[in-house]
Amino acid sequence: MKQTIKTTKLLLLVLLIFISCRNEESVLIPGPNESSFTADSNLAGLMKRTTLKDGSFDNIIDKANCLSIQFPITVFANGIQVIVNSADDFETVENIFDDHDDDADTMQIQFPITVTQEDFKEVTLNNQSQFDALASTCQGENEIDQDIECVDFVFPITVSTFNTVTEQFDKDELQNDRELFDFIEDFKSDDISNIEFPVVVIRSDDTEITTNSMQELESEITSSIDVCDEDDDYDYNDDDCIACELQEFKDLLTGCDDWKINRLTLNSLNLDLLYPLYQFNFATNGTVTVTLLGIPLPIFSGTWTAVGTGQNIEFDISIIGLVEVSNIWTLTEIDLVTGQNRIDFKDDDDRLRFESACN
Structure with missing residues (x-):
C-alpha cells in the first residue's frame, strides 16, 4: 500500500513538472x-x-557571375603559367593581358577544379566541357541576375x-x-x-x-x-580607382615628364602603334604639349582638365590634330611602379593608357 502511494505521488510530481515545463515553453514560443x-x-x-554568393570577383578567370573558383588553381594567361593562390594574384593575370594588346587574350584553366555556386553548393569539374556547361547557367556580362x-x-x-x-x-x-x-x-x-x-x-x-x-x-x-x-x-579591376584622389592624379600627371601612349583602343581597333614616338607633357596651367622623341619642339598643343573623385574622375583632353586622343575619359587606374608609372582611362569600350618612366 505504501509502495502504491509512493508511486502515485511520483507520477503526480512528474506530471506537475511536465505541465510546468510545457507552460514555460509556451511562453517562449x-x-x-x-x-x-x-x-x-x-x-x-x-x-x-x-x-x-557573388561570383563576379574572379571573372578574369572564369567569366561566370554565378561561379567562384576555389583556390589554389593553375591557369595559363596568354600561354604564361600563373598559380593563383588568392584574389591578389588576379593582378598578375591582368598585367599579362594588359601587356598584350592584340585583342587575343586567352585563358586556359588546368583541371580539375572545384567551384562554388551562388547557393554555396560545391561542384568538382574535370574538364572544360563540364565547366562550360555549368557556366552557361549564369547570366551573361552585365545582365540582370x-x-x-x-x-x-x-x-x-x-x-x-x-x-x-x-x-x-x-x-x-x-x-x-x-x-x-x-x-x-x-x-x-x-x-x-x-x-x-x-x-x-x-x-x-x-x-x-x-x-x-x-x-x-x-x-x-x-x-x-x-x-x-x-x-x-x-573587365577585371575596372574599379581600381575607387580610392583615387583628384589631386593625386593631377600631381602625377604634371609631375612626370614625357608620357607615352602605351595603349589606345577605339571601336575595338588598336591604335597605340600610331604613337610610338609621341611624348606628352602636362602643365599645371591646364595645357599639354606633344613632341617627338629626340625633338624638343612641340608639334601639337592643347588643353586638359580633370574633375571628380574616386571612380568618377573625368579627364578632358583636347589636342588639335590628335582626334583619337581628344576625348572626355574616365580615370580607371593609377599604377605607380618606379620606372613604369601607368594611368588608365576608359570611355565605354574605348581604352587609353599613358606610361612614364618617371621615378
Whole structure:
C-alpha cells in the first residue's frame, strides 16, 4: 500500500513538472507578429537574394557571375603559367593581358577544379566541357541576375523559428551570408520565424543603416536593388580607382615628364602603334604639349582638365590634330611602379593608357 502511494505521488510530481515545463515553453514560443516572416513572404525572398554568393570577383578567370573558383588553381594567361593562390594574384593575370594588346587574350584553366555556386553548393569539374556547361547557367556580362549586391547584412543576426505542426522552437545566431541563406533555404511551409531587431545593413557606399522592423528591412533591401554598379562585367579591376584622389592624379600627371601612349583602343581597333614616338607633357596651367622623341619642339598643343573623385574622375583632353586622343575619359587606374608609372582611362569600350618612366 505504501509502495502504491509512493508511486502515485511520483507520477503526480512528474506530471506537475511536465505541465510546468510545457507552460514555460509556451511562453517562449513566438506567434505571428510584426517581427515574423514565413517561407513564402516577400522579405524572405529578398533576404535570400541578398545572401547569394557573388561570383563576379574572379571573372578574369572564369567569366561566370554565378561561379567562384576555389583556390589554389593553375591557369595559363596568354600561354604564361600563373598559380593563383588568392584574389591578389588576379593582378598578375591582368598585367599579362594588359601587356598584350592584340585583342587575343586567352585563358586556359588546368583541371580539375572545384567551384562554388551562388547557393554555396560545391561542384568538382574535370574538364572544360563540364565547366562550360555549368557556366552557361549564369547570366551573361552585365545582365540582370537574382543576387542583390548593393546592400549587405552586418552579422551576427539572431533568429528564432517555431514550427506550427511539431511545436518545436529553435533559436540561432547566424554569423554570415551562407548561414542566413541556409536558414531561409531550409524554411518549411509551416515554419514561422522571428528576427531580433535592430538589424544593421551596409550599403555599397559603406553607409550603415539600422532597421528596427520587418517593414524597414524590406524597404531598405528593395530600395537597394540595382542602385550600384554590381561589377558583373569581365573587365577585371575596372574599379581600381575607387580610392583615387583628384589631386593625386593631377600631381602625377604634371609631375612626370614625357608620357607615352602605351595603349589606345577605339571601336575595338588598336591604335597605340600610331604613337610610338609621341611624348606628352602636362602643365599645371591646364595645357599639354606633344613632341617627338629626340625633338624638343612641340608639334601639337592643347588643353586638359580633370574633375571628380574616386571612380568618377573625368579627364578632358583636347589636342588639335590628335582626334583619337581628344576625348572626355574616365580615370580607371593609377599604377605607380618606379620606372613604369601607368594611368588608365576608359570611355565605354574605348581604352587609353599613358606610361612614364618617371621615378
